[in-house]
Amino acid sequence: MPHKIAILGAGPSGCYLAQSLLKLDDALEVDIIDRLPVPYGLVRYGVAPDHQGTKGVARQFARLFERQGVTFIGNLDVCTGDHGGEITLAELRELYDVVVLATGLPTDQKLGIEGEELDGVIGSGALTRAWNDHPDSHDLPPAETGKTVTVIGNGNVAMDIVRILSKGEGEFEGSDFGTHHAERIAAAGIEWIEVIGRSPAHMAKFDPVMVKEIGKSAGLRFEIADLQLSAGAEADNTRLQALATLAGIAPDDARCTVSFRFGWSPVRLVGAGGKLTGAHFTRADGSEALDLPSDTVITAIGFCDDARLGRAELVAGATDIDSGRLAPGLYAAGWFRRGPRGTIPENRADSQAVAAAIVEDLASLAASDKPGRAALQARFDRLTDYAAWQRIDEHERATVSEGRVRSKLRSRRDMLALALNETETPS
Amino acid sequence: MKITILYGTETGNTEMLSEDLESEFGSDHEIEVKNLSDVAPEDLDLTVFHVFLCSSYGDGELPASAKPFAEALGASDADLSGLRFAIFGLGDSDYETFGHGSEQLADMLVKHKAQQVGPRLIHDAQGGDLAEDLAFPWFEERVAEVEALSDAA
Numbered sequence: 009m010p011h012k013i014a015i016l017g018a019g020p021s022g023c024y025l026a027q028s029l030l031k032l033d034d035a036l037e038v039d040i041i042d043r044l045p046v047p048y049g050l051v052r053y054g055v056a057p058d059h060q061g062t063k064g065v066a067r068q069f070a071r072l073f074e075r076q077g078v079t080f081i082g083n084l085d086v087c088t089g090d091h092g093g094e095i096t097l098a099e100l101r102e103l104y105d106v107v108v109l110a111t112g113l114p115t116d117q118k119l120g121i122e123g124e125e126l127d128g129v130i131g132s133g134a135l136t137r138a139w140n141d142h143p144d145s146h147d148l149p150p151a152e153t154g155k156t157v158t159v160i161g162n163g164n165v166a167m168d169i170v171r172i173l174s175k176g177e178g179e180f181e182g183s184d185f186g187t188h189h190a191e192r193i194a195a196a197g198i199e200w201i202e203v204i205g206r207s208p209a210h211m212a213k214f215d216p217v218m219v220k221e222i223g224k225s226a227g228l229r230f231e232i233a234d235l236q237l238s239a240g241a242e243a244d245n246t247r248l249q250a251l252a253t254l255a256g257i258a259p260d261d262a263r264c265t266v267s268f269r270f271g272w273s274p275v276r277l278v279g280a281g282g283k284l285t286g287a288h289f290t291r292a293d294g295s296e297a298l299d300l301p302s303d304t305v306i307t308a309i310g311f312c313d314d315a316r317l318g319r320a321e322l323v324a325g326a327t328d329i330d331s332g333r334l335a336p337g338l339y340a341a342g343w344f345r346r347g348p349r350g351t352i353p354e355n356r357a358d359s360q361a362v363a364a365a366i367v368e369d370l371a372s373l374a375a376s377d378k379p380g381r382a383a384l385q386a387r388f389d390r391l392t393d394y395a396a397w398q399r400i401d402e403h404e405r406a407t408v409s410e411g412r413v414r415s416k417l418r419s420r421r422d423m424l425a426l427a428l429n430e431t432e433t434p435s
Numbered sequence: 436m437k438i439t440i441l442y443g444t445e446t447g448n449t450e451m452l453s454e455d456l457e458s459e460f461g462s463d464h465e466i467e468v469k470n471l472s473d474v475a476p477e478d479l480d481l482t483v484f485h486v487f488l489c490s491s492y493g494d495g496e497l498p499a500s501a502k503p504f505a506e507a508l509g510a511s512d513a514d515l516s517g518l519r520f521a522i523f524g525l526g527d528s529d530y531e532t533f534g535h536g537s538e539q540l541a542d543m544l545v546k547h548k549a550q551q552v553g554p555r556l557i558h559d560a561q562g563g564d565l566a567e568d569l570a571f572p573w574f575e576e577r578v579a580e581v582e583a584l585s586d587a588a
Binding site: 027 | 445446447448451492493494495499527528529530531532559560561565
């Protein structure tokens with residue numbers, strides 16, 4: 009019997025891992041398990057809704073299920089410890105020869121400063137999940153912004169957020185950004201966006217193209233401050249060049265100003281009556297201070313673990329974390345392995361390396377006597393499969409709004425109704 | 436006809452297109468598919484028609500798997516006279532550097548005296564077409580052109 013592999017997490021790292029495994033050994037039996045009823049994880053729920061080109065990698069992943077014999081098992085929550093879930097990681101490991109954890113790092117990194125609990129402070133992950141209609145966002149209050157928004161962080165996630173907040177309502181053609189979100193942003197009438205980070209501009213984490221893309225939106229004017237901190241940078245620094253393309257944009261009838269600031273550390277958020285009113289920053293050496301009045305602060309400073317799978321202990325006790333080996337038969341890939349660094353293609357390379365380690369180890373493992381997915385299917389009667397996702401996908405494309413490519417089902421209940429062919433929704 | 440397909444990929448989309456071309460035309464032609472990361476400029480068989488598939492990444496850069504080849508070619512004075520090649524790009528018009536990767540590669544090959552056959556076509560990830568729907572007819576046309584050139588010679 010071929011070896012049975014369960015990959016936890018149907019996002020890009022998990023899907024690339026399945027692809028790489030099958031390139032090395034197409035006899036392997038590979039299942040991709042996700043706690044959501046639908047596949048593709050970050051591609052569907054993290055990549056910005058107006059970056060459909062980036063979401064195009066999902067076509068590769070569809071092939072896994074359509075042609076390469078990979079089985080999708082959705083709506084199964086694997087957990088450890090006190091986090092609930094339907095099956096523990098230890099139980100799952102009993103059913104498969106190999107289990108790979110590729111669930112990413114979903115939780116917003118906190119600033120760790122005073123005032124973070126104020127009303128008006130939003131994490132970038134929570135915000136992008138809401139904008140992507142992640143079902144976990146469905147029961148949360150909608151993300152509202154005021155007229156003066158401060159985005160803390162200057163990586164690509166921050167740039168995604170600035171771009172979406174600063175686009176006009178009509179500039180989401182061809183995206184799957186829900187019209188309800190576009191209308192809410194337009195209604196907020198944002199007049200000022202501060203983008204502020206610790207690094208000097210020439211060392212900021214954003215990709216230059218991401219900054220230039222913000223400049224394509226009509227009706228914005230730009231201010232770029234703190235470039236004196238980059239006085240020593242090389243003349244051909246592409247980040248400075250990208251910022252320079254924005255600096256000249258200042259139409260008389262601008263509807264919103266986007267102001268970039270560099271070299272500032274957040275010290276505290278201030279509010280009145282529980283509601284945010286501003287953010288206070290200083291230079292790293294304390295030489296200067298800055299107050300930015302803000303009715304919304306969005307933190308985009310990175311991601312961390314949600315502890316649902318006991319990652320910290322697994323990584324600390326790993327056999328060889330560099331190759332993804334956590335313990336015999338247990339591996340990690342993507343951000344779960346490497347931490348919150350790197351783009352989708354970097355995690356493709358990561359998954360290829362982990363796949364090589366797995367196949368190397370399997371060579372010395374006896375033939376499989378594990379039950380694999382049959383045991384899951386016998387125990388759980390509300391799992392979703394790839395055909396269920398195809399029904400949801402077709403529905404989302406068929407019910408699309410004008411100018412959009414997809415209109416996502418927003419609640420787990422609606423997804424499951426379609427996925428499980430249930431005429432009556434479960435209570 | 437003997438055809439070598441060389442791809443430069445970052446996300447795997449271009450690799451997938453290479454495999455699609457092989458499946459579609461492999462029964463009519465003797466096709467070899469290779470990742471550019473596994474090829475050095477001096478390995479190129481100048482008598483074989485080469486089809487390059489190349490995306491762009493980052494700030495209009497070549498994709499990771501094409502970079503070592505491009506660097507080696509850039510640093511060499513290799514004479515690629517006689518090599519006939521066609522090139523297909525994959526890009527995303529969200530970015531102003533749309534198609535720059537394949538453009539760079541085409542320019543380098545021509546600079547080293549290789550002969551480009553037909554136009555460079557770029558698939559746009561923003562468009563409604565699938566990459567293979569553009570690439571299949573383009574590929575057939577390029578092969579026909581090379582066959583005509585060979586017959587004329």
